[in-house]
Amino acid sequence: MAPYIGTAVSRVDGVAKVTGAAKYAAEFSAPGLLYASIVSATITKGRITRIDTSAALAVEGVLTVLTHENRPRMADKDEAYKDEVAPDGSPFRPLYDDKIKFNGQPIALVVAERSEIARFAASLVVVEYGAAAYVTDVFRRREAAVPVKAPANPSEALFAPPKPRGDADRALAAAAVRHEGEYYVPIEHHNPMELYAATAIVDPDGKLTVYDKTQGVQNIQHYLCGVFGLKSDDVKVMNPYMGGGFGSGLRPQFEVVLAVLAARALQRSVRVVLTRQQMYALGYRPAMIQRIALGANRDGTLDAISHDAITVTSQYEDFYRQETAWSGLLYTSANAKYAHRLAHLDLATSCDMRAPSAATAVYALEAAMDELAVALKLDPLELRLRCYSDRDQHEDRPYSSKALRECYRQGAEAFGWSRRNPEPRSMREGTDLVGWGMATGVWDAFQAPITVRIVLTANGHAEVACATSDIGTGTYTIMAQVAADMLGLPLDNISIKLGDSSLPQSPVEGGSWIAASVSNGIATTAARIRNELLRLAKQMPGSPLADVGSDDVALADGKLVSKRDSSRAVSIADAMRQGAVERIEQEETTNPAQDEKRAHNTHSAIFAEVKIDEQLGVIRVTRVVSAIAAGRILNTKTATSQILGGVVWGIGMALHEETQIDHTFGRIVNANIAEYHVPVHADIHDIKVIFVDEPDDSNPLGIKGLGEIGIVGVAAAVANAVYHATGKRVRDLPISLDKLLA
Amino acid sequence: MQQRNQPAGRADGASGTVSVNLTVNGTRHSLTLDPRTSLLDLLREHLDLTGSKKGCDHGQCGACTVLLDGRRVVSCLTLAVMQDGANVTTVEGLAKDGHLHPLQQAFIDHDAFQCGYCTPGQLCSGVALIAEGHAKTADEIRELMSGNICRCGAYTNILAAIQQAMRQS
Numbered sequence: 001m002a003p004y005i006g007t008a009v010s011r012v013d014g015v016a017k018v019t020g021a022a023k024y025a026a027e028f029s030a031p032g033l034l035y036a037s038i039v040s041a042t043i044t045k046g047r048i049t050r051i052d053t054s055a056a057l058a059v060e061g062v063l064t065v066l067t068h069e070n071r072p073r074m075a076d077k078d079e080a081y082k083d084e085v086a087p088d089g090s091p092f093r094p095l096y097d098d099k100i101k102f103n104g105q106p107i108a109l110v111v112a113e114r115s116e117i118a119r120f121a122a123s124l125v126v127v128e129y130g131a132a133a134y135v136t137d138v139f140r141r142r143e144a145a146v147p148v149k150a151p152a153n154p155s156e157a158l159f160a161p162p163k164p165r166g167d168a169d170r171a172l173a174a175a176a177v178r179h180e181g182e183y184y185v186p187i188e189h190h191n192p193m194e195l196y197a198a199t200a201i202v203d204p205d206g207k208l209t210v211y212d213k214t215q216g217v218q219n220i221q222h223y224l225c226g227v228f229g230l231k232s233d234d235v236k237v238m239n240p241y242m243g244g245g246f247g248s249g250l251r252p253q254f255e256v257v258l259a260v261l262a263a264r265a266l267q268r269s270v271r272v273v274l275t276r277q278q279m280y281a282l283g284y285r286p287a288m289i290q291r292i293a294l295g296a297n298r299d300g301t302l303d304a305i306s307h308d309a310i311t312v313t314s315q316y317e318d319f320y321r322q323e324t325a326w327s328g329l330l331y332t333s334a335n336a337k338y339a340h341r342l343a344h345l346d347l348a349t350s351c352d353m354r355a356p357s358a359a360t361a362v363y364a365l366e367a368a369m370d371e372l373a374v375a376l377k378l379d380p381l382e383l384r385l386r387c388y389s390d391r392d393q394h395e396d397r398p399y400s401s402k403a404l405r406e407c408y409r410q411g412a413e414a415f416g417w418s419r420r421n422p423e424p425r426s427m428r429e430g431t432d433l434v435g436w437g438m439a440t441g442v443w444d445a446f447q448a449p450i451t452v453r454i455v456l457t458a459n460g461h462a463e464v465a466c467a468t469s470d471i472g473t474g475t476y477t478i479m480a481q482v483a484a485d486m487l488g489l490p491l492d493n494i495s496i497k498l499g500d501s502s503l504p505q506s507p508v509e510g511g512s513w514i515a516a517s518v519s520n521g522i523a524t525t526a527a528r529i530r531n532e533l534l535r536l537a538k539q540m541p542g543s544p545l546a547d548v549g550s551d552d553v554a555l556a557d558g559k560l561v562s563k564r565d566s567s568r569a570v571s572i573a574d575a576m577r578q579g580a581v582e583r584i585e586q587e588e589t590t591n592p593a594q595d596e597k598r599a600h601n602t603h604s605a606i607f608a609e610v611k612i613d614e615q616l617g618v619i620r621v622t623r624v625v626s627a628i629a630a631g632r633i634l635n636t637k638t639a640t641s642q643i644l645g646g647v648v649w650g651i652g653m654a655l656h657e658e659t660q661i662d663h664t665f666g667r668i669v670n671a672n673i674a675e676y677h678v679p680v681h682a683d684i685h686d687i688k689v690i691f692v693d694e695p696d697d698s699n700p701l702g703i704k705g706l707g708e709i710g711i712v713g714v715a716a717a718v719a720n721a722v723y724h725a726t727g728k729r730v731r732d733l734p735i736s737l738d739k740l741l742a
Numbered sequence: 743m744q745q746r747n748q749p750a751g752r753a754d755g756a757s758g759t760v761s762v763n764l765t766v767n768g769t770r771h772s773l774t775l776d777p778r779t780s781l782l783d784l785l786r787e788h789l790d791l792t793g794s795k796k797g798c799d800h801g802q803c804g805a806c807t808v809l810l811d812g813r814r815v816v817s818c819l820t821l822a823v824m825q826d827g828a829n830v831t832t833v834e835g836l837a838k839d840g841h842l843h844p845l846q847q848a849f850i851d852h853d854a855f856q857c858g859y860c861t862p863g864q865l866c867s868g869v870a871l872i873a874e875g876h877a878k879t880a881d882e883i884r885e886l887m888s889g890n891i892c893r894c895g896a897y898t899n900i901l902a903a904i905q906q907a908m909r910q911s
């Protein structure tokens with residue numbers, strides 16, 4: 001049987017998704033289900049002085065209107081609200097008290113027999129406010145921004161700011177060629193297609209089953225237990241499918257608190273669905289002001305890097321990521337300094353969004369490198385090669401693998417980079433200016449502790465269970481592939497259970513760590529199953545495996561086979577018959593090896609072509625080549641999709657995406673999917689994805705993860721192409737045509 | 743400062759209930775509805791046909807696209823009461839006799855989705871687009887599919903899937 005790992009297996013949940021059978025959080029029902037509609041604050045900061053729900057309550061079919069005045073009891077301590085990935089600070093508590101912390105904050109929940117009634121009645125809630133002064137503009141808080149502190153949450157410790165090296169100021173002053181620039185990326189919202197929703201079902205025994213849109217069912221389950229003082233078997237959280245997360249579902253969102261509040265208040269099952277507009281009151285990618293200074297020698301080697309970042313968070317939590325460290329993973333430079341400050345604004349807390357920090361910081365770095373290449377009169381790709389780093393500059397350690405040179409080579413060749421005329425505005429096609437740009441991407445290769453249970457039955461079927469999520473990433477499919485290979489069974493004989501908090505432990509699904517974590521977890525548990533089968537097989541009279549050690553046997557084609565002599569084999573069915581067992585169940589936790597001696601990263605090289613109408617400034621990204629080095633690729637089909645998606649996001653970041661706030665009112669003015677622009681079909685043309693061979697021994701299967709690396713560097717490649725086409729450098733994203741024509 | 747969005751009319755804000763007859767995926771249904779019910783909510787909440795998705799409820803994303811008498815419409819902007827006697831096909835009605843529609847199979851073959859949430863809308867839109875016969879080139883397909891947003895960014899694969907199904911039709 002040929003292995004499944006590394007092949008283009010179609011998604012095992014494909015049929016469910018193309019027939020409409022796959023069910024998402026708002027699609028589970030229960031007898032007597034109630035529908036709830038959220039009332040959102042219309043001021044940005046202050047207090048609720050009066051809230052009158054009488055008109056809403058008078059509507060036929062309305063059961064209750066919950067506010068801070070009449071809600072059921074919730075925890076009083078911050079600790080109860082701190083989830084697995086909470087930053088430092090005091091988490092937001094929905095309907096907790098009269099304080100308004102951000103515009104669009106939920107302040108009441110109308111619960112009714114039908115959604116139409118709830119929505120109408122929500123419009124009748126009368127609220128009076130005492131408004132306070134607020135600031136939502138990062139440029140107005142620029143001077144007041146404070147240096148980030150090392151985080152207290154141990155799982156956030158890796159985001160501590162990097163240490164300086166050498167004397168960057170002196171090296172910059174002495175540099176033969178210098179480039180310094182300021183780059184800006186605005187607030188962006190994830191906008192997954194599925195609306196945030198939670199259906200809280202009160203089971204006949206009074207326990208709760210909560211279907212929630214989340215990237216971590218166990219994170220939500222722990223959180224609900226803390227907030228509502230529940231015992232862990234009082235509540236189960238499920239999300240068999242998630243209509244996109246991109247980081248927005250890592251932390252608990254308010255829909256789940258509200259659904260459970262209402263279910264507890266009424267002892268009835270309740271569904272809460274946010275409107276698209278209300279989803280703009282969830283987390284967002286923090287706006288980022290960056291100053292980058294690069295000092296180079298004439299030969300194109302770097303001597304100094306300075307990276308300053310200001311990012312945005314709320315007044316009540318310090319969310320940030322390691323914004324400034326990425327250059328130290330890409331380029332050699334003896335001198336470097338970093339500064340990262342936080343601007344506290346009257347907004348909800350910012351949060352992780354696809355490749356948090358890297359997507360924005362590498363944009364700035366790679367746009368700055370392009371400008372340095374111009375200053376040096378050097379090909380931008382050649383500059384990258386001259387600065388190439390074989391060691392992580394922060395810790396002065398090697399990489400577990402770094403096939404970035406190969407990405408540059410294969411990507412450039414596929415794109416035809418050598419035919420580029422370096423002169424801006426030199427390439428044309430009809431009335432279009434043509435521009436070619438390139439950039440580099442980098443992300444971390446993480447692995448987290450995880451527990452996997454496998455139940456093998458005598459008919460050669462196996463059920464693999466873990467409380468992870470498939471948020472569109474293909475987790476169901478890669479889990480099935482890995483299990484099929486490790487157990488020597490056909491793919492169709494594997495069933496995957498995930499998205500259920502009662503399954504074995506999993507971290508939240510994010511940061512690109514699940515593929516490596518769960519795959520190696522399956523391998524560990526599968527080895528236990530194999531050992532148990534071997535134990536049984538050895539008991540058979542005249543067993544052909546009597547003297548075979550556990551490391552010398554593999555599972556293949558439904559049999560235990562000696563690795564040295566494939567004629568010595570015992571079928572799974574025979575071994576289980578020998579032991580008179582119908583099923584073998586094993587559950588095992590895999591703790592990844594802590595290898596601090598090497599850096600673990602994924603890399604990419606992106607090449608982009610733009611065509612720009614010279615008169616109108618309309619920009620089309622006509623070609624992108626993304627060459628990726630990310631260890632072993634489990635499934636070439638779903639992996640390609642991950643990268644394609646990342647490239648589309650990068651194009652959106654470069655050209656379309658921006659959450660616009662009217663700072664006079666502190667309110668988002670484009671809080672809908674028509675005026676918040678994301679790429680649509682017509683914006684996306686040819687994208688070629690190349691996976692570069694990259695053996696890596698950081699974990700037994702050599703997996704690094706792919707969810708983030710696809711977006712990193714893409715916005716810079718596009719921006720650099722726009723410069724090459726037009727000779728105009730736009731440093732604040734998105735590059736809209738008005739900026740180009742200005 | 744006071745917030746009050748609109749004055750109350752009738753106590754429940756609705757004007758009684760209305761009855762609607764329509765055929766969905768070949769099955770006739772007679773329903774008594776709140777007149778505010780959208781076709782999308784009728785499908786999802788009254789018939790438990792949750793294949794049609796709600797991504798905005800404002801006609802902006804295409805996730806709710808269904809075929810109404812063969813035409814593609816955004817069902818969130820279609821009031822159910824105005825479709826008395828109509829014939830509706832949703833994603834659940836595309837497969838026939840246990841066989842996937844060629845476009846459904848093409849979506850699987852080309853991995854034309856990730857999270858799957860835009861997929862029912864993309865499929866209904868794509869089926870109608872092929873039937874309309876206006877789109878011949880890749881750029882024309884892109885243009886005429888642009889009402890269906892895919893935040894996962896599966897566009898190039900959706901295009902390939904539609905082209906495959908077009909060749910087969």
Ligand code: FES
Pocket residue numbers: 795796797798799800801802803804805806807816817818819
């Ligand atoms: S839900 Fe109908 S267009 Fe978005």
Ligand code: FES
Pocket residue numbers: 193243244472854855856857858859860861891892893894895896
């Ligand atoms: S597949 Fe997720 S939005 Fe299209």
